[in-house]
Amino acid sequence: MKNIYDLIIEDSEKFKDYFLNDEDHPLRYFPKFNSINIIVGANNCGKSRFMRQLMSLNSYDGINDLLLIRELIDEYNLYVEMFNIDKIQTFIDKYSRNIAGGTILDQKAVKIQKNRLIKLKEGDFKNIISVINGNKKKLDEMLGYSGMQDDFLKDYSKIEDTYSKEFKPKKYYIPTLRTAHSLFQIIKHGSEKKLDVPGTNDYEKIEKDIFLHTYLQNYRIDKSVQIFTGLHLYRDILNSRNSEKSIRIQFENFEKFLSVNFFDSKQIDIVAKFDKNDNEKGINESELILIHVEGEKETRKLYDLGDGVQALIVLMYKIFMSEPESFIFIDEPELNLHPGMQRLFLEQITSNKDLINKKLKYIISTHSNHFLDLTIEKEDVSIYLFSQRKNELNDKQFIVKNVNRGDNSLLKDLGVNNSSVFMANCSIWVEGISDRNYLKAFLKSYCDSIGKSYPKEDIDFAFFEYAGSNIDHYIFEDEVEKEDVEIVLKDIKALAISNRIFLLADCDASKQSSKKGIRLKELEDAKTDNFIPKIVWNIREVENLLTNEMWKEILIELCNKTLVKSHEAEILLKIDKALSEVNYSDFAKKYVGEFLEEIRKKMGKISSRFILNRSAYEVKSEESFGTIINKRELSELVFNKNFSWEILSRNNEIEQLTIEIYNFITQKQ
Template identity: 30%
Template sequence: MQQIETLYLPDSVKSSYQNVENQPLTQLDSLSRVNILVGANNSGKSRFMCLLTETANFSIRIRDVDFINRTIENAIDKIINIYTFIGHPQISRYDTSFLTQLKSKLITKNNTNTNNNYQNIFDVFNHLSEYKSIYEQLKEIKNISKEIVEILKSTQLNLTKNIYIPTLRGLRPLNNAYNDFYKQQTLESYFKDAEHKPEVFTGLGLYTELRSYLLGDNAKRKKIKEYQEFISRSLFEGQEVTLIPSEEQKIVVVKIGNELERPIHELGDGIQSAIILTFLPFVSLENCIFFIEEPELFLHPSMQRKILEFYHSLGRHLFFMTTHSNHLLDITIDIPEISIYSFRKSITSSDDDQTPQFVVENVDNNQSSSLELLGVRNSSVLLVNATIWVEGITDRWYLREMLQMYMKTLPNPKPKLEEDIHYAFVEYGGGNITNFSFFEEQDNEKLINIKNLCAKAILVIDHDGESKKNRKQQLKDKLGTDLIILPCREIENSLPPEVIRSVVIEYETSTQKPNPEINSFAYTDYQNESLGDFIENYVIKGEKHRRGSYKADSGTITDKLGFCKRALKYINPLTDAELAKLDTEERQLRHLELFKALPESTQQIIIKIYDFIAKLNPS
């Protein structure tokens, strides 16, 4: 299914919502498969989502629509040229005049659950793709048409159903009649006057849905089997799980491994919530738009990550959700193709009885400032046994990649350590380290005491030459083995020469300079040097081709984030496809080779971090 780029909003939204230019909000741009709405309480998030939920058929613009239209135009021109070459004015009922007019039917807008705008074009090429002829030129028309048919199939979204999951949800029956009071109340409160009421799923209807699927056709029964296998892996550590609609009790009972059957509402609240959030997205045979209020309710941070990754993996659905979870928002940094929209209320005058307007802004999910929109601190660190405090996002990304690579070299590690379950990275933001107290006995109410804030912590700081010598010595005296001073100037200097060489080549390569020349160098040449300076002055042979500079005023790397994203590809270049061809021992050996390619001092840092985490998470 083609990714939607722009969602054109209904009139009900335009009257109350504005963009950052204070103009009526007519569309949502930069849409992704998963779209998160954030903002303070009473900032218009839920109202906005409800207005979307009661919209039956959205006008949309799909990504790459201009490319698709150009491809169709080129195909029409090729077919007309073939007509001309063979001296036939038409094939079947489609003549050159008809095909020329067909170009005028190309569109930039589509719809979420109908595709009438492209239907005529699809019918023409579908007909031509089935045309039979012994002539080679006419066979070429058939092949061209087949390619266009496949492209047009991808534009058929068929998002036929809106499903709303409110905060009022649960699996525990409220009375002996087993009525879905949550659904009734939601429809009455939010959609009483809606012309198109959405399907509302609160969890109380799980018995009815499950029974319907199990008594349905083979496709539906197969979906339930696959869902049981999915929750077995995701929620119950691989134990066999069976969901049973009890006809006698009118509830769902669950059988887990060798345990006795029991009502599903006797499971933990977090597991119940995860089932409510995943059941319909998984089993639905239709392509749907899901509108979910605060999916983080009752969920451990690690489960929030699993739910978000699950939604992102479902290419046939579209998701909108509101959240107040700083952890959920932080996770989006690690997952591509997620859009964040911030909401705030706007009162333009002091007049009484003024109708508030709501301002909506698309936020780049790579901007750390998006966390500030929630007005909360990252409390996820309270729920793990070990925290690794690092200076910034690139420190976190490098150390995470190297740590995961090291753990993959270990045969059957116990326990199997997972981020957000056993440990978490925390960014203290360089100079902001002075706002934190890592010393248990230090008594300064102006400082944030790390012991009170989070789990046992290990602190990673840059070497930075002789600068900040006194502060480093104080930290070393107080923290002892819980302090790691990088054995190099800063985190980028911990990279092996081959990775730095590959990143520079990538920056320098262009059509004018396809094979840039790079000088040879060793780790010790740049270990304690300003890396931006070193690249500019020693790595590049001849004239630098990259337009921007490699070095900031301080001598460090300028584009640290971009440099990091490139470097990660070379630290661990193994693809899933390559790994799938290897057995367990071969995968361990390949990861060991990559880990051993790191400088020895870098390896020691990673092993020390791993030992710290493992000690605090005994099997």
């Protein structure tokens, strides 16, 4: 998988108590290391300890395809056994010169003995990496792996800046001991003031970061790791506002995040102010964090904001201010966060452009089932389940499993029951995740255009995927006649699941007189104040909403990748020309594959190869074409393009549908 590597464990001694799946040897690699890595499990199953060990490593190397490595090693070792001089002699010569030149090759990994090579061992990953790095081309020649890509190996420990200087990435740790509050202690003034009488005491700020000192005392965390507890947030903000331009820009991005999500997109300014006499709190000297909101007379103090907002500020501040390509370790980010706030946190680290551009790596431990739910729709997330096991000596050991998103067994390990989850204010029913992505893209763009915050998922609304024809098994009437009791017992009364439902269904070009058409008409007739069915009769499926202007931005992603690399400018021109001759609206009630096939013909070929891949859509025959094959991928392309409302609203169907859903969520029917 692209950009997903198995992270090699360089110091197995630190992980001697951790075992991958049911293996009998300690952990040698951390599988499928992703942009976001979520560690779950019951209490006392080694999650936080594992994170601390991981952050103490000196280097981070990854292999893109461990299975290919194993195949390569097996075949390589076979040549060694066969003593095939023709195949390995050139490699030996090259290796000899490299050793003389003092390269990274490790003599323990590969030795020249009587003109032959010693076998490589699978477990010795660091040496394997050295061999492959130094001799990639030769190994390709020997073993026939001519397709080995440049990103086959990854060294996270070396980053190149704009001046091509290498440096190690920063490591940040946000532990469970954290707060946006400053800590104070009472100052005694003799017997005239009593500690148990409110309003009779003065206070002074505790200057030392006692949270930080506690972690250093208990865990001896590596000095290369920056621990952020929030206790010195005042100083950090003061320094950020008075730093060089690049840091001030990061701070402004953080202010913009707060503005959009908590202050209705009004401009805000965060100021660190020193107040010698904060009488309101009985404090002689106080460091205050103030938030000025555009248009408001009163300045807000950070400690007057809700605990959830403060908790999110502590998390997001350090992430926004971190250096590019840093490693961010977070223990239980859900502390003090409502489920909707948890969604906001995860959406920011996966979708915020400023953070994406930093190419950060997150390692997060959590007990929150909401995080697991949110990861179902994310491609850049890996989940690991940690559990205990004991050996014959009764030593405590830990099993690490890389698990699939949406694995219900995870909930059992977190102790989650159905009663643990409360309902959102309303639900939007869609056929699948692709429809969900389109609606999110439309809603976000519309909200930006009217200067409103995007409604919070899992609070203001939640998506529900009913999977196409399964809609037949739901009943949407509030009242059910006695004679229909048997139907209700067989089917599901939807309003018992969510008391306010907006249902979106496309017609698949069905006539209203057909069986499906009749069922969709029945849905329309069941409309009530709490149930709003929206049947899109004018198109075959949601993908038919995409206009030529939108296709212009995403079509290149469906083209032959090899041709794009060498002819990108020419292909963009061909896309423009093809779209000037073919209009999406002419295919409104046809499969999108028919539209794309026409575009494919118009774009033609380069070097005898068609530019647009047929693999993107169903090919039923040479004259018949179906829907998009990977609907989810296409919807994510649209979502990530962040089309402006000016572009989207040119399609009347998109405009009407989006405004209708927004009004339903905000109860403006």
